[in-house]
Structure formats: structure tokens, C-alpha cells
Amino acid sequence: MDLGLQEKRALVLASSQGLGLGIATKLSEEGAHVVICGRSEERLSQAAKSLNSETGGKADYVVTDLADAKSAGELYASAKERLGGIDILVNNTGGPPPGSIDKPDAELWRSQIDTMLIRIIEISNLCISDMKDSGWGRVLTVASSGVLQPIFNLAMSNTIRSALVGWNKSLSNEVAGKGITVNMLLPGRILTGRLEQLDRANAEKLGKTPEEVATAAKAAIPAGRYGTVEEFGNVAAFLCSERASYMTGGLVRCDGGAIKGV
Secondary structure, eight states, X not given: OOOSOTTOEEEESXXXXXXXXXXXXXXXXXXXXXXXXXXXXXXXXHXXXXXXXXXXXXXXXXXXXXXXXXXXXXHHXXXXXXXXSOSEEEEOOOOOOOBOTTSXXXXXXXXXXXXXXXXXXXXXXXXXXXXXXXXXXXXXXXXXXXXXXXXXXXXXXXXXHHHHHHHHHHHHHXXXXXXEEEEEEEEOXXXXXXXXXXXXXXXXXXXXXXXXXXXXXXXXXXXXXXXXXXXXXXHHHHHTSGGGTTOOSOEEEESTTOOOOO
């Protein structure tokens, strides 16, 4: 299937590695011009070189830290300078520290809300102005299956990412008539460095080994395994594509059937 992404201009947040880089890779393979971003120039430079040599699209990068209050405006300006405009925005952030709901202090809550919620809203508002001008756009926000079924030992993530659900639906209603779709993609247990970190944290909390935790987690997934970054990127690319033009305001799971609800 031709996804209609040739020459589309995409900004992918938190994309020097993991799920963000997986999405950027699939968009680039479909012929999109991609700007990746993150805090590590070394990782970004290497990732951009790989994308340019191995995919059919073009890739550039911007060093940014979403914890910085000025980062949204600066990132938007830098990405627009490189792309000429933005057709696709993939919102993605790192996750907060694991733990129970009563552990983090107020300052940690504020800093994570700024990075994971406020910054997403700010950069989306800026990019949507370009999409309105062109009459076409895609906003895809990567969250977590925890917004549907809270995840053990990830109370802060469950809480902050859930706030994005109401924002996603509200925004989708406002811009659907302008050719812009707004969706959320919810990963389950996709094999990344972050997942391995969480398995280690859960093992420490439960007094088990990381291998025991991973085995139990896989047994609870109907698919019987962790997902791959490539599988996740495939779903993301479709949601960003021309072919998903009548899908908006939704929460799309990529979790191997792990969520128990319907």
C-alpha cells in the first residue's frame, strides 16, 4: 500500500532512539523528509546519518530539551527552517521515574507535567498553524496503554499521560474540518531500552530477577511476547498517512492484546 507520504514533512519528538526513532525510520522509508530531535547530539547525528543512507527519505536533526520552557518555540522554528513547513507532528516524550502515586514530590510532578503535557500542547499549537495553511496535517501523540489500564509502578506516567487523552479528543474536534487528524498511539510492552529499565525497576520492587519479571509479563500478553519497535513504527506510519484520513480523535492500541478491557 502506498501511504502517500512522499515528500511530506515530519517532526518527530524524542527520536534519537527507541520508539521515536522507530517512527522516524518508517516515515523516512515512505519518502518523508524527517526532522528528529532529542538531547544527545551524538545519538541524533548518528541516527540522521543512518536514516539518510538506509531509507528513501531525507533526515535532519535538532538538539533540544523539552524540559526547557523555551524549547517548543525554538524547536518549531528550527524544524520549520529545515523543512519549510510541517505536515506531520509526532509527539513523543521520555517517561517519568517509576514508582507509586504517593512517592514523588510536588516539584517532580511540576517538571514532568511541563515536559510531558505542556510542551506537547505548545509544540502542537505551533505546528497546527502550518497544517491549517496547507489544508492537510497529522498530529500523532505517543502515550501509553496505561491511559486505559493503569500500569503497575508507573503511577506518574499513568496520571500525566491520561491528561493527554482529553486534550487529544478536544483538539481533534476543532481541526477535523481542516484536513487535520489527531490521534494517540498507545504502546504496550514494546522492546526498548526503556522497557528493560522498567523491568529492572519492577524486579527490584518485587524482589525478583528482571528475567522473571519479563517472563511473567509476556505470559500475560495474549500474543505471548513483547512487540518490536518496527511493528510499532508500522502502525504509526499508517496513522500519519494519507490512507488514515478518516481516523481522528482515537486511541489506537499496539499492545499484543494486553489490555483486558474492550
